[in-house]
Amino acid sequence: xxxxxxxxxxxxxxxxxxxxxxxxxxxxxxxxxxxxxxxxxxxxxxxxxxxxxxxxxxxxxxxxxxxxxxxxxxxxxxxxxxxxxxxxxxxxxxxxxxxxxxxxxxxxxxxxxxxxxxxxxxxxxxxxxxxxxxxxxxxxxxxxxxxxxxxxxxxxxxxxxxxxxxxxxxxxxxxxxxxxxxxxxxxxxxxxxxxxxxxxxxxxxxxxxxxxxxxxxxxxxxxxxxxxxxxxxxxxxxxxxxxxxxxxxxxxxxxxxxxxxxxxxxxxxxxxxxxxxxxxxxxxxx
Amino acid sequence: xxxxxxxxxxxxxxxxxxxxxxxxxxxxxxxxxxxxxxxxxxxxxxxxxxxxxxxxxxxxxxxxxxxxxxxxxxxxxxxxxxxxxxxxxxxxxxxxxxxxxxxxxxxxxxxxxxxxxxxxxxxxxxxxxxxxxxxxxxxxxxxxxxxxxxxxxxxxxxxxxxxxxxxxxxxxxxxxxxxxxxxxxxxxxxxxxxxxxxxxxxxxxxxxxxxxxxxxxxxxxxxxxxxxxxxxxxxxxxxxxxxxxxxxxxxxxxxxxxxxxxxxxxxxxxxxxxxxxxxxxxxxxx
Numbered sequence: 001x002x003x004x005x006x007x008x009x010x011x012x013x014x015x016x017x018x019x020x021x022x023x024x025x026x027x028x029x030x031x032x033x034x035x036x037x038x039x040x041x042x043x044x045x046x047x048x049x050x051x052x053x054x055x056x057x058x059x060x061x062x063x064x065x066x067x068x069x070x071x072x073x074x075x076x077x078x079x080x081x082x083x084x085x086x087x088x089x090x091x092x093x094x095x096x097x098x099x100x101x102x103x104x105x106x107x108x109x110x111x112x113x114x115x116x117x118x119x120x121x122x123x124x125x126x127x128x129x130x131x132x133x134x135x136x137x138x139x140x141x142x143x144x145x146x147x148x149x150x151x152x153x154x155x156x157x158x159x160x161x162x163x164x165x166x167x168x169x170x171x172x173x174x175x176x177x178x179x180x181x182x183x184x185x186x187x188x189x190x191x192x193x194x195x196x197x198x199x200x201x202x203x204x205x206x207x208x209x210x211x212x213x214x215x216x217x218x219x220x221x222x223x224x225x226x227x228x229x230x231x232x233x234x235x236x237x238x239x240x241x242x243x244x245x246x247x248x249x250x251x252x253x254x255x256x257x258x259x260x261x262x263x264x265x266x267x268x269x270x271x272x273x274x275x276x277x278x279x280x281x282x283x284x285x286x
Numbered sequence: 287x288x289x290x291x292x293x294x295x296x297x298x299x300x301x302x303x304x305x306x307x308x309x310x311x312x313x314x315x316x317x318x319x320x321x322x323x324x325x326x327x328x329x330x331x332x333x334x335x336x337x338x339x340x341x342x343x344x345x346x347x348x349x350x351x352x353x354x355x356x357x358x359x360x361x362x363x364x365x366x367x368x369x370x371x372x373x374x375x376x377x378x379x380x381x382x383x384x385x386x387x388x389x390x391x392x393x394x395x396x397x398x399x400x401x402x403x404x405x406x407x408x409x410x411x412x413x414x415x416x417x418x419x420x421x422x423x424x425x426x427x428x429x430x431x432x433x434x435x436x437x438x439x440x441x442x443x444x445x446x447x448x449x450x451x452x453x454x455x456x457x458x459x460x461x462x463x464x465x466x467x468x469x470x471x472x473x474x475x476x477x478x479x480x481x482x483x484x485x486x487x488x489x490x491x492x493x494x495x496x497x498x499x500x501x502x503x504x505x506x507x508x509x510x511x512x513x514x515x516x517x518x519x520x521x522x523x524x525x526x527x528x529x530x531x532x533x534x535x536x537x538x539x540x541x542x543x544x545x546x547x548x549x550x551x552x553x554x555x556x557x558x559x560x561x562x563x564x565x566x567x568x569x570x571x572x
Contacts, residue, residue, distance in 0.1 A: 021428060023428060023429030023433065024429065024432070024433060025437055027440065028432065032428070075397075079393055079397060082393065084388075084389035102370075103370030104370045104371050104439045105436070105439070105440070107365055107371065108365075108432055108436055108439070111365060111397075111432060112428045114397065114401065115426050115432065116427055118404050118419075122419055122420035123420065129416070130408065130415070130416045133408055133419075134405070134408035134409065137401060138408075140401050141401040141402055142314060142315070142318070142398045143309030143310065146398050147309065149394055150310075150311050150313070150314040150391070151311055153391070153394070154391070
């Protein structure tokens, strides 16, 4: 599994490096590239390529969409880190965008990455480009990621019920891990039933991923995580362990991974990589 | 001309009111609607409908794209007004978005309007939807509107040369007045030569519009403008009159209007409305 993941990641990295941002004036271009090319797992991009592959599609044709997902993810982190939002100064061991470029340019860099993500998808000649674009933008939108962000920001410091925490994590994290599956399958030529299976996998993977993320903030290695730990608890952030306790959170993460694995059974042998990836979520250290 | 404009405006207003934002949680939905439905000329939406009409297209089918342009315009104003950007507290006679909803929600409301604009276009079944979407998003992107915003923010307080001022206004204003023309013509079924004519009209209309805007800030009626005047000069904003002088700015506005009118001559009688609209730019008071 690790080899395949590394190959997908390399393709996404190369495509991101090669993105045509020449027309963007400085310091906008540098600010956009600073956050976009600052490392990270490229999980969203890799998931999209893997889903396209699983459906028997051409991975190279899906690359603009993998890049778009990574740009949308990078934009959400830039805006999330702003002083008016989470006020984070370090991410992946480096100063956050607004610390380096100032708040005004950081806001524009986020806007720029979101807009450029759509531009790159709109330039694709893939016959399913329009539908895949709709899936990805919908996941990033006011019923998806932005819904989660809004609830997260406005409810911070409160103790919402478990259903609300679930709604936040579904929007904040699972939406942008579901879109790579559905869009990748659409680009790969999958049928509606398969797309629906991918949607379920993405949701459960996303929930597991967020729970493990919350657990790592409590129990992880600060050197590997590249950020200050224990911050969530200190700042009254809404997390799964805070809502249900650490032991139950561990069980829930395992359950979601199990559901994710089962969702892809219809793909038989072809699902091996994505199923192994889901299982590996439980053991990640960063 | 005024009757036709009022009819287009009414169609745009009704479509904006009816936008499906139900899934957006509070206060995101209210914050998005606050800025989107706070009046304004709806110039971008009306231009798109007029261009579609001029090409003989169905105006009703073009409405989602008119709404998208107005959402993109509203998002740009919300982010532009933020404390880290222009720090404006009043717009159209009302407190700006962040004054009412706070900075965090205002940032998300801007992000939400941009994303929703793309969602609404991506939901269209129009055969030319994908290309029209590309035109509009390209105009809003890092080579268009965001290029202008970036130069404007980073050069504020300096006295850039005339070419740079032109580049700023082309990006900041003309890009989002050109896209309604090209996208509207595309949706209306126009040919490449006609689309190019529309592109020229949009550019010159945009430049004239921005110059008149700068002049109104110096000489307009504060009650009609719904904002404090003279602020541009006081804050060292980059304006056309500051670059070339008031008299020359008036001449340049008239020249751009003339060029805009000429650009549409190939449409003969059908261009009457858009040509009259360009001429009226010179006499606007708000």
